[in-house]
Amino acid sequence: MSVPEELYYTAEHEWVAISDATARVGITDYAQRALGDVVYVTAPAQGTRVTAGDPCGEVESTKSVSDIYCPADGEVTEVNPEIDEDPGLVNSDPYGAGWIFKIKLDASDQVPPGLLSAAEYTALTADEE
Amino acid sequence: MHSGLGATMTDFAGWMMPLRYGSETAEHKAVRNAAGLFDLSHMGELIIEGGGAAAALDYALLADASAIKPGRARYTMICAPDGGVIDDLIVYRLTETSYLVVANAANTAVVAAELADRVSGRGATMTDRTDSYALIAIQGPRSAAILAGLTSADLDAVRYYASYDATVAGAQALLARTGYTGEDGFEIFVSPDEAVPVWAALTEAGSADGLVPAGLAARDSLRLEAGMPLYGNELSRDMTPFEAGLGRVVKLDKPGDFVGRAALAERAAAGPTRDLVGLVGHTRRVPRHGYTVLWDGEACGTVTSGAPSPTLGKPIAMAYLTPAAAAAARSDSGEDGGRLYVDIRGSAEPAGMVPLPFYKRPARD
Numbered sequence: 220m221s222v223p224e225e226l227y228y229t230a231e232h233e234w235v236a237i238s239d240a241t242a243r244v245g246i247t248d249y250a251q252r253a254l255g256d257v258v259y260v261t262a263p264a265q266g267t268r269v270t271a272g273d274p275c276g277e278v279e280s281t282k283s284v285s286d287i288y289c290p291a292d293g294e295v296t297e298v299n300p301e302i303d304e305d306p307g308l309v310n311s312d313p314y315g316a317g318w319i320f321k322i323k324l325d326a327s328d329q330v331p332p333g334l335l336s337a338a339e340y341t342a343l344t345a346d347e348e
Numbered sequence: 349m350h351s352g353l354g355a356t357m358t359d360f361a362g363w364m365m366p367l368r369y370g371s372e373t374a375e376h377k378a379v380r381n382a383a384g385l386f387d388l389s390h391m392g393e394l395i396i397e398g399g400g401a402a403a404a405l406d407y408a409l410l411a412d413a414s415a416i417k418p419g420r421a422r423y424t425m426i427c428a429p430d431g432g433v434i435d436d437l438i439v440y441r442l443t444e445t446s447y448l449v450v451a452n453a454a455n456t457a458v459v460a461a462e463l464a465d466r467v468s469g470r471g472a473t474m475t476d477r478t479d480s481y482a483l484i485a486i487q488g489p490r491s492a493a494i495l496a497g498l499t500s501a502d503l504d505a506v507r508y509y510a511s512y513d514a515t516v517a518g519a520q521a522l523l524a525r526t527g528y529t530g531e532d533g534f535e536i537f538v539s540p541d542e543a544v545p546v547w548a549a550l551t552e553a554g555s556a557d558g559l560v561p562a563g564l565a566a567r568d569s570l571r572l573e574a575g576m577p578l579y580g581n582e583l584s585r586d587m588t589p590f591e592a593g594l595g596r597v598v599k600l601d602k603p604g605d606f607v608g609r610a611a612l613a614e615r616a617a618a619g620p621t622r623d624l625v626g627l628v629g630h631t632r633r634v635p636r637h638g639y640t641v642l643w644d645g646e647a648c649g650t651v652t653s654g655a656p657s658p659t660l661g662k663p664i665a666m667a668y669l670t671p672a673a674a675a676a677a678r679s680d681s682g683e684d685g686g687r688l689y690v691d692i693r694g695s696a697e698p699a700g701m702v703p704l705p706f707y708k709r710p711a712r713d
Contacts, residue, residue: 255371256371256372258656259634277693279656281655281656282565284693
């Protein structure tokens, strides 16, 4: 299972890449494996105000549906345009082409509180397995 | 993501079972187009034997067990006295005086107890042999070609719902032309210590034909496309076979009494209280087990199984509707101005009703 060092994570299995006060969000390799083949992703619309910890979208797989939880406070600036046509990108490249949306962070000068490091997330998923 | 992560649980009725090997969608398509290999060793195998076995099973099950010829099998059910379904089963007549009953894993203990009770005093005994059998299924249009090189049986002579004693990859096996995918295929009962070599031999023999190992996730989407009921979803103690559209398994014309006869005869005359129907979703959101079906904005039924259909490329579901709603929905296309919807987590999504099954395999050449 892949857990890139440079990313931050939530306990609900989202990953967050932060650069220039913008957070790019997707679901982790662990999550996509657990869900199985993703068939549909609902992301928050561009311009939506989002709050850390709130459900803001859904990932639907062959077997189940899971909420996407927002990892930080901010405003949605972009939704991955590829993912509607090819939701399988979430499975094939969860940290790359399978990203889901971007948030302009309210607190631009710090890492949003409550996020996990790669080591912490790895420990969390080890406990769940 | 927590709720969805539960879906990876591979503890199935106390058995650790493969949910998927790689992509369940790829596994599903391999079974439709080539072949898939399933480990079904969790299924329960119950042996009923003795001079009175045929008559005892006539009493215990819905099937006319006496009329099954040795070497043939039937899909049947075991019902409670009130007609409620305890389990759906395949019963194989092995010899004049012995039968193999294959039960769902989660129900094996209760079916074994019921059968032991029902056959006692009728010249037959029930033995739970679940731990003596491994069950491997090979399913898909290439199944016969792959298996032919590994078995002593003449597969052209093994008809649908027939079983043969044969060797498979050198192992003694009971080979049956049965399945739960809507494709041609075989189920192979072998001793557990032969299961691994038989699995390996089938995998090797089938690799050039596109055979892949397939898990419970693909098995579920395959059976749903084929319109086959799953116990716990479409079938339960709360309903008779008539609600599930399976009145044909109730052999009311067989001689003698059987458990549930009076209640089932009454239901046959009165008609079902609910209708099991097929739904196709007109958006990409998927109706799931337990979701409410709406007709003209009013609740009219409940989804029992739903999944994105790999073959149709859209969501499909089975649902129980009130007979009135089912009759009305049958003539509603649902495309525009349709009145049939499924409440998918608070949002009414349009759906249409279609005849079951969703998928029928092409006729063989």
